[in-house]
Amino acid sequence: MKVLKIATAGSVDDGKSTLIGRILYDTKSLTDDKLEAIEEKSQQRGFDYLDFSLATDGLVAEREQGITIDVAHIYFSTPSKSFIIADTPGHIEYTRNMVTGASTAQASIVLIDARNGVVEQTYRHFFINNLLRIKDVVIAVNKMDLVDYSEEKYNVIKGEIEYLASKSEYKGQNLTFIPLSALKGDNVVEKSDNMAWYKGETLMHHLENLDAEDINDESQTRFPVQTVIRPKTEEYHDFRGYAGKIYGGDFEVGDDVAVLPSLTKSKIKTINFFDKEYQKAKRGSSVTITLEDNVNVSRGDMLVKTNEEPKIAKQLDATICWMDKEPLQASQKYYIKHGVNDAQAKITQLSSIIKTDFSGIEENPSELELNQIGDIQLKLSKPLAFDAYKNNKSNGSFILINPKTNNTVGVGFIK
Secondary structure (H helix, E strand, C coil): EEEEEEEEECCCCHHHHHHHHHHHHHHCCCHHHHHHHHHHHHHCCCCCCCCCCHHCCHHHHHHHHCCCCEEEEEEHHHHHHHHEEEEECCCHHHHHHHHHHCCCCCEEEEEEEEECCCHHHHHHHHHHHCCCCEEEEEEEEECCCHHHCCCCHHHHHHHHHHHHHHCCCCCCCEEEECCCCCCCCCCCCCCCCCCCCCCCCCHHHHHCCCCCCCCCCCCCCCCEEEEEEEECCCCCCCCCCCEEEEEECCCECEEEEECCCCEEEEEEEEEEECCCEEEEEEECEEEEECCCCCCCCCCCEEEECCCCCCCEEEEEEEEEEEECCCCCCCCCCCEECCCCCEEEEEEEEEEEEEEEECCCEECCCEECCCCEEEEEEEEEEEEEEEECCCCCCCCEEEEECCCCCCCEEEEEEEE
């Protein structure tokens, strides 16, 4: 059964947790004890309805304040597909959590309160979905019951989002607009009788029919070496294999490959998984590869097909989302973690702060603060083999680590 990974986004009180709870309830994915706890807590609060947000808000502070703070992952299945939903926070101070939750998503749901329309956080979350190159985005216009299921309200919001999309440089995105009420259940799992003017699918029908393709669906093959396998047995005395996960394309026995960053050439001799050999391994496979030549390969190196080499350099330009309370400033030094490889890195230039409402940039700022997104230039202590993020997500992203605290302070997307 295929698995679809979905991220939710939206401003505070737009109804993300309620929507997920409603999906779990209508698909009969809630256990009896969980449902009883929701019913009991809803009655204690004096509600005449079930507070579905209780199904996802797990932290005490979340339940007390009625907001989402941390990223919660919810797992459920229908007869045709399995789902993993990352319920991300709506507050501006938790923008970094939204980036983290959406980083592995194949699709995204951006909720908008029909009463408030497009607000600042809507711009920010829509921008992040574009930055992360999430292909399928659902614009869920929620709380339609509170605006008398107004088609006019829905069309105004749809027009504003379509205008934003026209200003984005990412043109490969599929936008789907669905008016719904998470609290009442309109157009979530069942078709609503209150919005006869809407002729589209329900949210769950749309999600079930989405193609659950890998987010790393690129054509060029990348194989970062996780470890070198040298068994200490007589039977496998001369065995030297390279273990890792294949990204982008496929590998076959006999393929001409290059070892990066040395650019040493060889051919694939065998492809192994545990005690079995295969002629071909597809992207997403974790395998061990042996080469025909006794070349020097270490952890952090990368195997690629010849004529498909990425860029190898000690300098790179990137867009970064800053995640630390201490601002980023030019000339600061960090560790860069790029796949299984790492190096020392120095910020040589903070070029701009990107305004997430698509209104432009602020050039040559003095610093980049928590949750801000900007363009930087980095100088590295050794060459790294990388692609542009728009061409290869797995090989075009990195994190920055503060060497003093070991905290992850930024996540970057290579240009």
